[in-house]
Structure formats: C-alpha cells, structure tokens
Amino acid sequence: MLRLECPVCGLRDHDEFTYLEDGSITYPKLANENQDDWFNAVYLRENPRGRHIEKWHHTFGCRTVLLVERDTLTHVIGKIKPAHPKIAAALKQPATAKKRS
Amino acid sequence: MARYSAWQILKQGLTGNKSWDPAWRDASPKSSYDVIIIGGGGHGLATAYYLAKNHGIFNVAVIEKGWIGGGNAGRNTTIVRSNYFMEGNTEFYEHSLKLWENLSQELNYNVMFSQRGHLNLFFTPGQRDAMIRKYNIMRLNGIDGELLDRDQLISKVPHLNYSQEARLPILGALYQGRAGTARHDAVNWGFARAASNLGVDIIQNCEVTGFISTGGRLVGVETSCGEIRAEKVGMAVAGSTSLLAHKAGLGRLPIESHKLQAFVSEPIKPFLDSVVVYGVGHGHFYISQSDKGGMVFGGNLDGYNSYAQKGNLPLYSDVASCAMNMMPALGRVKLLRQWAGIMDMSMDGSPFITKTDLDGLYLNAGWCYGGFKATPASGWCFAHTIAHDAPHDVNKLLTLDRYKTGHMLDESGHGPYPKSH
Numbered sequence: 001m002l003r004l005e006c007p008v009c010g011l012r013d014h015d016e017f018t019y020l021e022d023g024s025i026t027y028p029k030l031a032n033e034n035q036d037d038w039f040n041a042v043y044l045r046e047n048p049r050g051r052h053i054e055k056w057h058h059t060f061g062c063r064t065v066l067l068v069e070r071d072t073l074t075h076v077i078g079k080i081k082p083a084h085p086k087i088a089a090a091l092k093q094p095a096t097a098k099k100r101s
Numbered sequence: 102m103a104r105y106s107a108w109q110i111l112k113q114g115l116t117g118n119k120s121w122d123p124a125w126r127d128a129s130p131k132s133s134y135d136v137i138i139i140g141g142g143g144h145g146l147a148t149a150y151y152l153a154k155n156h157g158i159f160n161v162a163v164i165e166k167g168w169i170g171g172g173n174a175g176r177n178t179t180i181v182r183s184n185y186f187m188e189g190n191t192e193f194y195e196h197s198l199k200l201w202e203n204l205s206q207e208l209n210y211n212v213m214f215s216q217r218g219h220l221n222l223f224f225t226p227g228q229r230d231a232m233i234r235k236y237n238i239m240r241l242n243g244i245d246g247e248l249l250d251r252d253q254l255i256s257k258v259p260h261l262n263y264s265q266e267a268r269l270p271i272l273g274a275l276y277q278g279r280a281g282t283a284r285h286d287a288v289n290w291g292f293a294r295a296a297s298n299l300g301v302d303i304i305q306n307c308e309v310t311g312f313i314s315t316g317g318r319l320v321g322v323e324t325s326c327g328e329i330r331a332e333k334v335g336m337a338v339a340g341s342t343s344l345l346a347h348k349a350g351l352g353r354l355p356i357e358s359h360k361l362q363a364f365v366s367e368p369i370k371p372f373l374d375s376v377v378v379y380g381v382g383h384g385h386f387y388i389s390q391s392d393k394g395g396m397v398f399g400g401n402l403d404g405y406n407s408y409a410q411k412g413n414l415p416l417y418s419d420v421a422s423c424a425m426n427m428m429p430a431l432g433r434v435k436l437l438r439q440w441a442g443i444m445d446m447s448m449d450g451s452p453f454i455t456k457t458d459l460d461g462l463y464l465n466a467g468w469c470y471g472g473f474k475a476t477p478a479s480g481w482c483f484a485h486t487i488a489h490d491a492p493h494d495v496n497k498l499l500t501l502d503r504y505k506t507g508h509m510l511d512e513s514g515h516g517p518y519p520k521s522h
Contacts, residue, residue: 001413001415002405002413013415014413019404019405022357039504039505040353042504043448043504043517044352044353044354044355045343045353045354045355045356045519046343047343047353047356049341049344049358049408054406070405072358072406072407072408073407074409075407075409
C-alpha cells in the first residue's frame with residue numbers, strides 16, 4: 001500500500017485515490033492545430049525508471065487533483081501539491097487570511 | 102544433441118538419468134554477429150529460433166540481462182487465445198495460435214499446450230451483443246468461436262455463481278475451443294534449446310548498456326561483457342523498452358510501464374477444465390487450473406506507473422473479490438504465491454513489431470498484458486522483419502507510427518489510454 005500525504009486531508013492509503021496520468025504532460029492550447037504537438041502530448045511518454053510526476057485524484061476524500069512526485073522503481077513518495085495552481089496558492093496562505101469577513 | 106523421444110526416456114531411465122545433455126549451451130559472446138537480439142524472454146528466444154530456422158541466419162546472439170525466462174516469460178498466467186477483432190490483431194493472434202498447435206513437435210519439446218477452451222462470460226444484453234459481433238468477425242476470418250447460452254454454460258462449468266441474487270447474474274459466454282494454456286517455462290526452454298541447436302548463442306547475465314552507431318546506422322551494442330558488433334539488432338525487452346529506447350536515441354515511445362500481478366493457489370483436485378474470463382465495469386478476472394492443480398488467476402493492473410516487480414495488497418483484495426463473486430467454492434483455498442511483472446502498456450493496447458527510425462535497429466514491444474500467447478508469432482514475425490528489413494503481411498499493421506496516422510488497433514475502444522490490453 002502506498003500512502004499519500006493529501007494537503008487537505010492528511011496521510012491516507014492510496015486506495016482512496018485514483019491514479020490519473022503522467023503529470024509532466026503539458027497539453028497544447030485548444031486552438032493549437034499543430035498535429036505533432038497533440039501527438040507528442042497525447043501519445044508519447046518519457047516513462048522514466050525513477051522520479052516521476054503524476055496526477056492522483058483524491059476520489060474518496062476531498063476530491064482534489066494532486067501532483068505527486070514518486071519514484072517508479074522504489075515507490076518512495078516525494079513532494080505532493082494540488083495540481084491546480086490557485087488551490088495550491090490558497091492552501092499556502094496563513095489561516096487568518098482564510099477567515100471570512 | 103539427441104532428440105527427446107520415448108526411446109531416450111527409456112534409455113536414460115535404465116542408465117540412471119546420468120547422461121542427459123544440458124538443454125542449451127550457455128555461451129560467451131563473440132566479438133560480432135549477424136544479428137543480436139536483446140532480451141532472452143520467450144519473444145527474444147523465439148525470434149532467434151525463427152531467424153535460424155526460417156531465414157538461414159545462424160550467426161545470432163540472444164543477450165539477456167538476468168537469466169532466460171526470468172522476466173515476464175516466467176510471470177504470466179499462461180493463457181493462449183486468438184479472440185481479437187481488429188484487423189491487424191485478428192490475423193496476428195490466429196497465426197500465433199496455429200504455431201502453438203504444432204509447437205511441441207516443431208521444437209521437440211513438450212510445451213504442454215492444452216486446448217482446453219476459453220470462456221468469456223457476459224452479464225448484460227449489451228455486452229452479449231458486442232461480444233457476438235467480435236466472435237462473428239473472428240468466424241468470418243476462419244477463427245473458431247461460439248455462443249453459449251446460460252444453460253449450455255452451466256453444463257460446461259457447473260460451479261460458477263449462477264445465482265440470480267449475484268451482483269451481476271451470468272447470462273452466458275462466448276467460447277473459443279482451440280484456446281487454452283501452455284507451460285510458460287517449457288516454452289522458453291524449448292525455444293532456447295531449439296535455437297541453441299541451430300547455433301544461436303544464448304548469453305545470460307549480460308546487460309546492454311548502450312548502442313554503437315556510425316553514420317546514422319546501428320553497428321553494435323555496448324554491454325556489461327564488452328562491445329559486441331552486429332549488422333542488425335532487435336529489441337524484445339517488454340517492460341524496459343522505454344529505457345533502452347532512450348539509450349538508442351529513439352526518444353519517447355507510446356508506452357508506459359505498469360505492473361501486473363498474478364496469483365496461484367495451493368494445488369487442489371481437478372476443479373476447472375477450461376479458462377474462465379470476465380471483464381465488466383472495473384471488474385476484470387481470468388482463471389485456469391495448472392496441471393499441478395494450482396488455480397492460476399489475475400485481474401487488473403495495479404494502476405500506477407512502476408518498474409518494481411512487486412504488487413500491492415489493495416489489488417490482491419480486488420482480484421480475490423472477483424474470484425469469490427465468480428467461484429464462491431474457492432473461498433477456503435489458500436494462496437500459494439503472488440508475483441508481479443512489468444508490462445509495456447501501449448497507448449492502444451496493441452503491440453509493435455517493426456523497423457525503427459535508426460537503420461539496423463528493430464523493435465518488438467508494447468505487449469501490454471497479452472504477450473505470452475503471442476510468443477511464437479511474435480518471434481516468427483520479428484525474425485521475418487529483421488531478415489527482410491520489412492514486415493510480413495501478418496505484422497504489417499503493428500507499427501509505431503499508427504498513432505500519428507490514425508490507424509490505432511484499439512480493441513477496447515478506450516482511445517489513448519495506456520491500461521488496455
């Protein structure tokens with residue numbers, strides 16, 4: 001069992017999460033009509049043996065999509081943060097800033 | 102080397118079994134070969150055998166990082182079938198099944214191929230219709246397949262969970278009678294012995310660490326045993342394909358490495374005389390009984406990219422519940438062993454047997470979790486592709502550029518998804 005430290009919920013077993021995909025992929029803008037750009041993003045994979053950035057969805061928790069750094073050979077988990085930059089930024093703010101007026 | 106025969110068994114038995122020859126020569130590398138095959142699994146050994154047998158290329162080396170058959174060739178559930186419906190897969194897997202049917206005679210080695218039949222269960226009318234369509238396409242291609250309704254299935258395998266209270270009551274099955282199982286180690290040893298007999302060097306404990314090319318053409322490989330030159334190099338290293346492709350300069354491939362577990366129970370008395378398979382929703386399960394009596398079964402991938410040959414417990418629990426849903430009688434049977442192998446998961450669930458952009462380098466990869474059944478045809482087609490520098494009709498659609506041209510072989514209709522098979 002892998003255990004992932006969810007920034008919202010805390011340390012949880014990996015079967016609470018759904019593995020989504022390689023998190024290092026940058027998809028082209030929707031208006032981009034270059035076939036090669038799409039082919040590279042949709043089909044080709046670095047597939048490293050070692051450090052891998054990947055997206056996990058906390059399906060049976062807070063439902064945040066997370067970017068997880070994990071080693072594909074040893075399964076050691078590294079940094080974890082929300083995939084959405086605004087959520088990541090919001091979680092970084094001190095508790096007082098979150099208080100509603 | 103003496104042929105295996107009843108006479109040999111009698112003679113050796115009467116003389117204390119002291120003069121059997123080793124089944125193959127454990128060779129040291131020469132400085133150069135006509136062809137080097139990287140990877141001493143079933144596919145690599147079969148390729149070497151068919152290069153010598155069909156194409157008269159005897160100066161061949163198979164280079165294996167560990168020991169032959171120690172990778173996925175020894176980590177599968179041994180099922181052999183040809184129930185595919187996409188053009189490209191249909192003819193390839195049927196070609197393989199035909200080679201299986203004569204493989205023990207061909208290799209003079211008993212690969213214990215047992216055509217015990219393969220049952221693919223369905224639970225909904227929609228699933229039944231989709232399967233009927235697939236099996237009709239198989240029949241139009243000369244491949245056997247038939248529809249069994251619930252009563253026919255009950256008379257064939259009476260101890261499945263036929264209860265109407267089941268989570269998903271069984272409606273029937275599609276049946277391929279020529280499908281079955283084989284002894285995985287025997288397949289490797291048989292191909293190794295037959296290839297070695299034809300002069301192929303099998304080099305174990307020798308890892309390929311780099312590729313040597315001059316003028317855009319591959320001329321050899323660097324290994325832990327030194328530099329070895331060759332006119333042509335074939336890669337059959339499913340699981341580690343991306344790693345070697347990067348070293349060869351092929352760049353990124355449409356492959357992710359995932360781990361798949363399999364399980365075998367303690368031996369029990371004859372319980373199941375066919376292969377039973379089902380896939381519905383997230384549930385995926387396949388089971389057969391080995392000749393030793395162990396129930397051999399498996400299910401889905403563990404779910405995340407991995408090069409670790411060890412499985413996780415949540416998936417074991419998932420597969421065990423699939424088993425209990427289908428065969429409640431297995432509930433008291435103890436698990437004997439569990440293992441995991443690393444799969445080349447391609448982006449459409451189908452493999453590659455093809456030339457590459459680098460002259461002299463050939464690629465055999467992307468087997469997902471269906472490579473065992475393909476072993477003879479994979480070697481047969483890869484040998485043809487290497488020998489003629491062009492694919493055979495049977496593997497001409499198993500290309501690397503099919504994603505770019507829109508000719509995916511996507512049996513499950515998932516779209517780009519590295520977890521189909």
